[in-house]
Amino acid sequence: MEMAKSLILCTAFAACLALAAADWSQGTATFYGGPDGSDTMGGACGYGNLYNAGYGVLNAALSETLFKDGASCGQCYTISCDGSRPGGEYCKPGTSITVSATNLCPANFALPNGGWCGPGRPHFDMSQPAWEHIGVYRAGVIPVVYQQVRCSRQGGVRFSIAGFNYFLLINIQNLAGSGSVGAAWIKGDSTGWIQMSRNWGANWQALSGLVGQGLSFAVTTTGGQYIQFLNVVPAWWKFGETYTTNQNFYY
Structure with a gap:
């Protein structure tokens, strides 16, 4: 990585x-x-x-x-x-x-x-x-x-969580810069970085059991900028919720 x-x-x-x-x-x-x-x-x-x-x-x-x-x-x-x-x-x-x-x-x-x-x-x-x-x-x-x-956005990147216990579907939203996701990773409190794959649209999937763990994300835009979004999601998160960060992209 x-x-x-x-x-x-x-x-x-x-x-x-x-x-x-x-x-x-x-x-x-x-x-x-x-x-x-x-x-x-x-x-x-x-x-x-x-x-x-x-x-x-x-x-x-x-x-x-x-x-x-x-x-x-x-x-x-x-x-x-x-x-x-x-x-x-x-x-x-x-x-x-x-x-x-x-x-x-x-x-x-x-x-x-x-x-x-x-x-x-x-x-x-x-x-x-x-x-x-x-x-x-x-x-x-x-x-x-x-x-x-180049996209201009208000606020930071957002991560919306769907799926079930061993299947996470993360919709990655509100990207500035090039606006689109080229690659994405997820990390639980007790795991290393797990590479996700595009499922459909802006939805990225991870076949991992991360329920009950706090979550971090890493994203590379199609413009080439890489950012880690650490400790974005608390351990008590629920499916159907969206979590907002204070970081965004420039390119």
């Missing part, structure tokens, strides 16, 4: 520069849910109530091409309507919006090529409040350009 941390530190600066220098890419955008964004709660990242998890209503469901089986959960994208392409007459010129990835927009194979979220298509199905920052409501779909950007 120490060697892995050293490699992460060596590549972190390069990863940060790559993120900052990324080119804008072309895609498309639609919206779902109502004007208050309440219908976007939940979703394929497993965050549940997006206010409680730190994401609010400025969010989007990503097409499979962007979602990457959940590896993009929590990432932030700045999106602008592209007035130079067909459909650009429905843009609101000079505007952009930054959204968090909180859900999957699946392909619909009842439509040609799987619809807007079909294979190979970079598409954002945005909350209506986010979409209306950049597009005119009656359009329904608009051409966009987008770029992954």
Whole structure:
């Protein structure tokens, strides 16, 4: 684990520069849910109530091409309507919006090529409040350009615990920096570090009996930053509870 941390530190600066220098890419955008964004709660990242998890209503469901089986959960994208392409007459010129990835927009194979979220298509199905920052409501779909950007979050990283005695499912929420989890570990009061694996979305699993032990976590973001969150969860924790830290990421 120490060697892995050293490699992460060596590549972190390069990863940060790559993120900052990324080119804008072309895609498309639609919206779902109502004007208050309440219908976007939940979703394929497993965050549940997006206010409680730190994401609010400025969010989007990503097409499979962007979602990457959940590896993009929590990432932030700045999106602008592209007035130079067909459909650009429905843009609101000079505007952009930054959204968090909180859900999957699946392909619909009842439509040609799987619809807007079909294979190979970079598409954002945005909350209506986010979409209306950049597009005119009656359009329904608009051409966009987008770029992954650094996430800004209020407060620290959060760990929500589900599962049962010998199966822990940890939803890791509210990451700043690159926004998404690349690797995660858990540690009980009486154990060493146990590497977790992604189960689905932002949920990471550990096949370990840690009930009755205080818990610590370690996380590496997809941007390469590594943080240990020590003694986050008291020994009397219960399934269904979420624990908040005072630490967060920069990249």
